[in-house]
Amino acid sequence: MNGQVLRTIAVKDLKEVKQNRAAWIPALIVPLIFFVLLPLAIILVPSLFSFSMMPLLSESGPVGMMRENIPELAAKLAGLNEQQTWVVLMTGYLFAPFILILPLMLSTIVGAESFVGEKERKTIEALIYTPATDGELFLGKVLASVVPAIALTWLGFLVYGVVVNVAGWSVMGRIWFPPVAWWPLMLAVTPAIATLGMAVIVIISARVNTFMEAYQMSASLVVLVLMLVAGQVTGILYLSVGMAFAVGLALWIIDAVLIWLGIRNFARETLLSRI
Amino acid sequence: MTTVIEVEQLARYFGPVKAVNELTFCVQEGEVFSLLGPNGAGKTTTVRLLNGVLSPSGGRAHVLGLDPVAQGCELRRQTGVLTETPSLYERLTARENLAIFGALYGVSEPGLSGRVDELLDFFELSQRANDRVGEFSKGMKQRLALARALFHEPPLLFLDEPTSGLDPEAARQVTQMIQQLSHQKGRTVFLCTHNLSEAQRLCDRLGVMNQGRLLALGTLAELARTLWRGLWVDIEFRTPIADAVADKLRATRGVSDVQLDEMHLAVRVENDEVVPQMVTSLASQGAQIMRVNPRQHSLEDIYFALQNKQRENRS
Numbered sequence: 001m002n003g004q005v006l007r008t009i010a011v012k013d014l015k016e017v018k019q020n021r022a023a024w025i026p027a028l029i030v031p032l033i034f035f036v037l038l039p040l041a042i043i044l045v046p047s048l049f050s051f052s053m054m055p056l057l058s059e060s061g062p063v064g065m066m067r068e069n070i071p072e073l074a075a076k077l078a079g080l081n082e083q084q085t086w087v088v089l090m091t092g093y094l095f096a097p098f099i100l101i102l103p104l105m106l107s108t109i110v111g112a113e114s115f116v117g118e119k120e121r122k123t124i125e126a127l128i129y130t131p132a133t134d135g136e137l138f139l140g141k142v143l144a145s146v147v148p149a150i151a152l153t154w155l156g157f158l159v160y161g162v163v164v165n166v167a168g169w170s171v172m173g174r175i176w177f178p179p180v181a182w183w184p185l186m187l188a189v190t191p192a193i194a195t196l197g198m199a200v201i202v203i204i205s206a207r208v209n210t211f212m213e214a215y216q217m218s219a220s221l222v223v224l225v226l227m228l229v230a231g232q233v234t235g236i237l238y239l240s241v242g243m244a245f246a247v248g249l250a251l252w253i254i255d256a257v258l259i260w261l262g263i264r265n266f267a268r269e270t271l272l273s274r275i
Numbered sequence: 276m277t278t279v280i281e282v283e284q285l286a287r288y289f290g291p292v293k294a295v296n297e298l299t300f301c302v303q304e305g306e307v308f309s310l311l312g313p314n315g316a317g318k319t320t321t322v323r324l325l326n327g328v329l330s331p332s333g334g335r336a337h338v339l340g341l342d343p344v345a346q347g348c349e350l351r352r353q354t355g356v357l358t359e360t361p362s363l364y365e366r367l368t369a370r371e372n373l374a375i376f377g378a379l380y381g382v383s384e385p386g387l388s389g390r391v392d393e394l395l396d397f398f399e400l401s402q403r404a405n406d407r408v409g410e411f412s413k414g415m416k417q418r419l420a421l422a423r424a425l426f427h428e429p430p431l432l433f434l435d436e437p438t439s440g441l442d443p444e445a446a447r448q449v450t451q452m453i454q455q456l457s458h459q460k461g462r463t464v465f466l467c468t469h470n471l472s473e474a475q476r477l478c479d480r481l482g483v484m485n486q487g488r489l490l491a492l493g494t495l496a497e498l499a500r501t502l503w504r505g506l507w508v509d510i511e512f513r514t515p516i517a518d519a520v521a522d523k524l525r526a527t528r529g530v531s532d533v534q535l536d537e538m539h540l541a542v543r544v545e546n547d548e549v550v551p552q553m554v555t556s557l558a559s560q561g562a563q564i565m566r567v568n569p570r571q572h573s574l575e576d577i578y579f580a581l582q583n584k585q586r587e588n589r590s
Contacts, residue, residue, distance in 0.1 A: 002381075004378055004381070004383060005378070005379055007378075008375055008378040008379055009379075012364070012367075012375045015366075015367060015371065016364060016366055016367065019366035019367070020366070121364075121365065122360055122362060123362045123363065123364055124362070125358045125360070125362045126356075126358055126361075126362035126363070126376070126420075126423065127362075127379075128328050129326055129328060129351060129354075129356040129358070130351060130376065130379040130380065131348045131349070131351040131352040131379070131380065131381070132348070132379055133348055268328045268329075269328070269329055269330065272323065272328060272329060
């Protein structure tokens with residue numbers, strides 16, 4: 001593998017995405033909402049408007065039922081007052097799976113531009129005549145879609161941590177974020193889900209002809225994240241350290257199968273047949 | 276002279292369609308070789324096979340001493356390809372487009388930027404170097420694509436329909452640039468076109484293709500000889516010519532036909548060598564010769580004669 005070739009293909013793809021506003025504007029807005037506006041609203045609105053969260057947090061409310069179903073969660077929340085319980089539960093636990101929408105969205109945007117956009121604009125032929133190997137072409141494009149998705153999610157995680165700790169200081173009186181389960185979520189699940197988005201795009205790139213088609217088709221992957229959220233809320237699934245690693249491992253296995261299928265579509269001959 | 280491309284029984288089938296059907300030919304170093312044929316003749320497929328981006332269904336090829344199937348990457352390091360559509364990144368600038376491909380061909384800084392400037396200058400694009408390619412005219416895009424194909428100074432250049440879709444002025448510019456390039460550094464040019472005048476102007480040797488098959492191969496003169504027996508020579512005189520002169524000419528060895536029209540004779544001879552003998556004979560009979568013009572067959576005549584011959588053979 002030639003590092004200069006991989007970097008050139010990846011940088012080229014990212015430059016192209018930069019020129020496509022339809023691609024990068026949602027990539028700016030969504031992190032702003034998820035990492036800044038929503039945590040601020042969750043933490044500040046109850047104290048600013050003197051809402052009582054008791055109906056939700058009481059033993060007979062939904063949180064009470066969650067505590068009963070998930071003893072690990074109950075242990076984490078033990079000893080916290082009403083406001084603290086609200087902040088920790090919402091921003092520390094229930095919100096965690098939502099963050100995974102970001103790497104998924106970012107990798108599918110760049111992946112759709114890179115794998116399908118090149119086909120749509122008929123630019124792949126010139127690339128095919130270069131000395132780059134099939135593997136280098138594929139990996140260059142994978143890097144362009146996966147690396148920024150992971151890096152921006154981690155950056156978002158950092159921003160989120162600052163926002164949650166600073167805005168929640170008056171309630172918590174200490175730096176409490178991140179809970180330990182966030183580390184496997186960031187280090188194992190985030191790269192796996194970014195890779196999943198890219199791998200799905202590679203598979204569907206054989207069947208669709210435009211960036212928008214690919215992007216829209218891949219949007220159904222959000223269901224996976226929503227399943228995690230629903231699992232947490234209903235108490236079926238609790239994203240503990242072990243569970244986060246297990247989810248990460250399951251996703252990596254799915255990724256490996258999809259990438260194996262995708263690489264078979266990425267030979268020069270197959271790409272030429274689609275021009 | 277070194278053989279740059281050597282092709283033997285090369286074939287590529289797409290299901291029942293024989294896109295390239297048992298081609299055999301050679302291209303020598305430094306020559307401009309043109310593959311002529313209508314759309315769908317198999318020219319682009321041949322370029323793809325010769326660059327190792329498509330594997331053959333049969334036969335073999337050697338390009339620059341390399342096997343395109345087994346050594347495709349190494350081979351593509353030494354070839355430049357101008358594709359039928361420019362395939363440029365239209366959202367990026369001309370400079371970015373060239374720099375990307377330069378890097379992919381292994382050129383790195385500090386030489387990369389200098390080479391980009393040099394090419395932009397040669398192809399008269401320096402003024403628009405930092406403009407997005409999407410804003411360029413077709414001719415400018417084609418010049419930029421040609422610059423891209425030459426970035427790594429390949430000894431072998433493949434040009435697939437280089438003037439297709441260009442207006443006459445842009446087409447002339449591109450043709451002139453190809454002429455310049457072909458005379459530099461013994462570069463070999465493999466040109467695919469259906470533009471007959473372009474091929475006639477540029478190529479040293481040519482092959483005519485149709486439906487995947489090579490119908491003929493050679494120089495223009497060689498092809499004409501295979502199609503038409505003998506050479507027609509037009510001779511103009513200052514004064515009308517007597518029938519007896521024409522009759523004597525008919526009896527000359529190597530002359531197969533004579534048509535007289537007062538001050539003009541059209542004579543078919545077996546080969547070039549008969550012409551001086553014929554002129555000497557006419558002069559000795561007192562004929563005042565004004566002009567002797569061997570009749571040249573244009574590429575267009577040859578091309579259509581070959582296509583018609585194939586049609587007749589099929590029917």
